[in-house]
Every structure is written in structure tokens, then in C-alpha cells.
Amino acid sequence: VGEISSDQGWFGWVRVGVVPPEILQPSIGGRQDINIVVRLVDMDNLPEVYLGFGEGELWMNTLEYSHNFKEKGYSEEAQHRDEARALCVRIGMAVAMADGELDDTEGKALKNWIKRMITPFSDEKQKDLKKIYNNSLKESYELAEAGELILSDICTKINEIGEEAQKYEALELAHEVMAADGIIHEDEMKIIHKVAIALNIDSDELEKIRDQQIVKLDAKASNLDVEGLIGIDTSLSNEEIKIHLRKEFQKWNNRLNTLVEGDERDNAQQMLDLISKARKKYG
Numbered sequence: 001v002g003e004i005s006s007d008q009g010w011f012g013w014v015r016v017g018v019v020p021p022e023i024l025q026p027s028i029g030g031r032q033d034i035n036i037v038v039r040l041v042d043m044d045n046l047p048e049v050y051l052g053f054g055e056g057e058l059w060m061n062t063l064e065y066s067h068n069f070k071e072k073g074y075s076e077e078a079q080h081r082d083e084a085r086a087l088c089v090r091i092g093m094a095v096a097m098a099d100g101e102l103d104d105t106e107g108k109a110l111k112n113w114i115k116r117m118i119t120p121f122s123d124e125k126q127k128d129l130k131k132i133y134n135n136s137l138k139e140s141y142e143l144a145e146a147g148e149l150i151l152s153d154i155c156t157k158i159n160e161i162g163e164e165a166q167k168y169e170a171l172e173l174a175h176e177v178m179a180a181d182g183i184i185h186e187d188e189m190k191i192i193h194k195v196a197i198a199l200n201i202d203s204d205e206l207e208k209i210r211d212q213q214i215v216k217l218d219a220k221a222s223n224l225d226v227e228g229l230i231g232i233d234t235s236l237s238n239e240e241i242k243i244h245l246r247k248e249f250q251k252w253n254n255r256l257n258t259l260v261e262g263d264e265r266d267n268a269q270q271m272l273d274l275i276s277k278a279r280k281k282y283g
Helices: 075-100 102-120 123-145 151-161 164-180 188-197 203-214 225-230 238-254 261-280
Strands: 030-038 048-050 053-055 057-068
Touching: 048 102, 057 075, 075 102, 075 151, 075 188, 102 164, 123 261, 151 164, 151 188, 164 188, 164 203, 188 225, 225 238, 225 261, 238 261
Parallel strands: none
Antiparallel strands: 030 057, 048 053
């Protein structure tokens, strides 16, 4: 209500403050009891209040209010983020084991991703997360070797508990693993495509993630999934595919002109060659 002088007052009830529950985030979502503290204080002798507690006010009253929080609490968000990232590791392992074995470069890519995910946290939190993610790495490897690493179950769980950020992290890790050995495997592309569909990743965003890694890959590999690499939806008509190929050609031609001499520029040129071959195939 602001500052009130000795000759001011009200004859009826007035609103002294507003607390929109929508801006509050509890530790756990669902129905929670909220304590609202109202104080009258001397502006010339303000009491010290810390975390809602203090002494020296002229008057104080506590009101109780029950509210159903539909969104996750901050503790839930943190727990679900950690669990979803452990599932991301499993998706990365599925891509790595697409050819039946875990290449050293792919294992390194997975470990580097884990290191990147835990770096922002305190030393104690890093230890906890490293244990969680390394356990996921080990378990997913064993499951993949046994043929029991089920992608659909992993993606369903990520959709249940993960935020959009974790879905994109999963796709980024999958592409990093695919690019780790510098060779494009058709089975890896198929797994990534399945994951993108299962996680409802926008096709334009998927294309951006894919393109960041393509320039690091050997596009001359014999086991290359050309349609998957270029992003061709074979269910489209030839005319629609040709429109897509024209856009891809223009994009990679522009990119070629911005890259310096080296492997990435050579791979961009290989992409243009593959697009040209695809244009001949689809008329």
C-alpha cells in the first residue's frame, strides 16, 4: 500500500498486495500450501527480514493459500533434466553401435559430451552426474551388444520427462557420434531419422543440426544413405523432391564459397556432387 501518514486510513477492506501464483515455482509441482506474510513497518526503522523471517514490524499476519501448480517444480526440473540427459547418452550409444561395434572415436565423442554436460555444475554435483551418465553409458553398451537397446522406449521416456532442450541435445549428440569417425553409415542415418520423428523434432531444426556435422564427414563412403543425408522424403512426388534438391544445391553452393580450402570445403563439394546425382535420379 506504500507509505501512510498518521491522518490517513480506510473505512473498508482494501487490497494491500498481489502475488500471482503463476510467477511462483515451488520445489515440487501439484497442490502446495503457500504462506503469505503481510507486515506493517516503520519506514524510518525498517526491520531486517531474511527468507520471510524477521522481527521489529509494527504488525504482522500470515495468510494460508492452497494452489495447484501445473508446471514442474525446480527440483523436479533438475531431476528430470539429469534423467533425460542419461537417456540422451543411450541414444548416442545406439548410433555408435549401429554397425555392431563401438569405435574409439565414437566412445570419445560420448565421453566429451558427458564432460560438457557436467562442467557448469559444482564439483560435488559433477561427481554425481558423472556417475549417472557413466552408468548409462555402460548399461546402454551392454544392452546394445545384447540387441536389447530399445530406441522407442528411450524416446517415449524423454518425451515424458524431458524439456525441448534435452530433445535437441539428444539429436546433437547423435550427430556428433555419427560424425566422430568421419564416415557416414546408412544405419546411423536411419537411427537418427527415427529418433527425430519420435521426439517430434522440427524438420528445419533437424536440418540445421545435420548440416553442422555433414561438412566433417566423408561423403564418398560406399555405405552412404544419399536420400537420408540430403534430407529427401521419398514419399514425396518427383516434382516436390526436385524443389527440395534445388534448395539444397543453393544452400551448399553458398556454403562452399564461405569455406576455406581443406576437408570441410572438400566435403561441401562432395555434397554438391551427391545432390547433382540425385537430381538426375529424380529427373
